[in-house]
Amino acid sequence: MNAGYQQLIAKTAKAFEETFGKPAEHFFQAPGRVNLIGEHTDYNDGFVLPCAIDYGTVVAASLREDDKIILVAADYDNSRSEFDLNQPLEKMAGDQFWSNYVRGMVQAFHKSGYKLRGMNLVIAGNVPQGTGLSSSASLETVTGLTLCTLSDIAISNSELALAGQCSENNFVGSNTGIMDQMISASGEEGHALLLDCRSLETKAISIPAGSAVVIINSNVKRGLVDSEYNTRRQQCEQAAQVMGVKALRDADMALLEQHSTQMDDVTFRRARHVITENDRTLAATEALASGNLADMGRLMAASHISMRDDFEITVSAIDALVEIVGAAISNGGVRMTGGGFGGCIVALVPESDVETVRQAVEEHYEDRTGLKADMYVCVACDGASKLEGAIR
Template sequence: MTTIADAFAAAYGRAPEGVWSAPGRVNLIGEHTDYNNGFVLPFAIDYRTQAAIARREDREIHLRSTFADGEVVASLDALDPATMDGWSAYVLGVAWAAADAGVSMEGAFGLDILIDSRVPVGAGLSSSAALECAAGVAFNDLWGWDLDKLAIARLGRVAENTAVGAPTGLLDQAASMLGKEDHVVFLDCLTEEARPVPLHLREEGLGILVMNSNVEHEHATGGYGDRFRSCERGAKELGVESLREVDRDGLERALEVLDAETLRRVRHVVTENERVLATVDTLEEHGPRALGPLLDASQESMRDDFEITVREIDLACEAAVAGGAIGARMTGGGFGGSSIALVPLDKADAIADAVRAALAQAGLREPTIFPVVPSEGARRDS
């Protein structure tokens, strides 16, 4: 089996100095709350992006990947997000974000980089954050930035917002950096305080299935940006800095102030924040088998109030629950991508079969269904 170190040697004619990696993520609950300064509850998954790297004697980054032809070359002295595009923007954008934040690049040397990713692209599992965070931990080690994990996550978010142009919050990068085996990451996106919360999946005989609809989405354009702007509009019309400040009582006032569509968007964010907090309490007091109603309510809110699901997602969730799943919901930004189902391990195959059968009967495209395991965050592998 060819390793990324072998592939690097074939590409650059020498061995890499090291290999760094970062995982994709699944969001257990808390969708579109991050950029509203709310609460999220993601976890890192056992699908990772690797970066094999060796230093150069100049100040150029030479960037290649196993999934695209050609080489991207950029100078550390001329990094400009306006000129970055494609997948390389996720890597170069992190270096630019660090310099823009005041991290010294004076002693930085050039790098040869080869990227290999096992995180499914377009599935809503944040292959982008995995790429940013793998680059971030590598740069941090090689260039001696001495940044903590959350600081690296912030650089990844800035790269995605500015170099890529996707208006995302900190959820994806925080999960990729802070992941812990059999835990979710409870993140307060206002204070940026984070702590691991045990999932107890193994001892309860439970697992999580990802049900990829194979309907691809693109965050930098379309509906995601529309929802972002709708939330901004709702906050402004309610006279608050962010929707984090709106509670159930605030929704009563929103009935009088907001148009019907903006009201639905705001209601999703407010109730989703409540569901995240309730999920943390439920995990700590009752365990994962009690999460079903919260997961299902989140799915309904994304479907009806935020309107970010597609028929393939809705039917997969319905079929999974009917087939014996504890709960199911869309995960990620929406407009395609994936849903997740919390399932008893002894029923996982039957539930997956039921979902495939339901979509086939409806004449919809076949989903790709696979298990994910809550795993460790970004690290140096070798």
């Protein structure tokens, strides 16, 4: 367990005892994630290749004798939110909006017929928020695991992930795919995970020894993300309808070219990105499995160009950051990661390149953009779990 998780355990344990007057009996964690390749393919029933990262969310928990859920957010000055499991769930706004991710999980489990028990939960996390590293999925996954474990409900990783997606789509109101929750639930140490977003089948792909997963936050404030995301989703659905397929997963470039005159240029390019990105993701799986960082780098570069030119979700600062890192590395690759319009880039590079990358970003990024970047060197880690023997 790394120092970051130790700090989160200590933070939640302290807040729990201060709030409830006795120590927490259980601790759980779920990680954030970074997607190495496969962007905007998940809601098109396609393929993604994320890994769980060693930044996440921790919950300190104990059962109650009644049917109340009491939530405390240790990261928000111990802000408190509570509700009764026997009453209709209310969507919260303002400084209690964070509780909707938990309330949504409760609603999803109720709709599945599960009987939950009352409990006290204190929550803290260190996934950078608003960066596309899935702090929300980490929160949903860890609270879902906590709710089920303490209610004696056996649940699979895919069921846990689907409940998280249901929470986000139907309660919180964000129309996301399944990737974020699935990798948070199912990550494996030292591996990326090839996820088939239609079948939810997964395959662990070893990340080559001596490689580093480097995430760099551009610190571009992400505007219009939800509206642009929904627009692109609609464009993808329109393209699939024109081609007569269930989803863009079922199309290839030959079929797209055949129907090119039946859609406008923008819709055509949106579909081209998804179709070629699925191909790149499957090829990247083979490159990674064989330890071929050079091929992985070429595929990541092509992915970024496609996101920039066809899907049009990058911004100038992100493109500059990719150029700076790309020029600094000796092997591997770099691309934007996440929904777009700001957020982070991801680089998969030899560990020996990390300091060179850090220096290049410090020397050139602010000069080119007026912004300062934050860099995280990550380890691919296991998915959600109960923390046995946590320090209290």
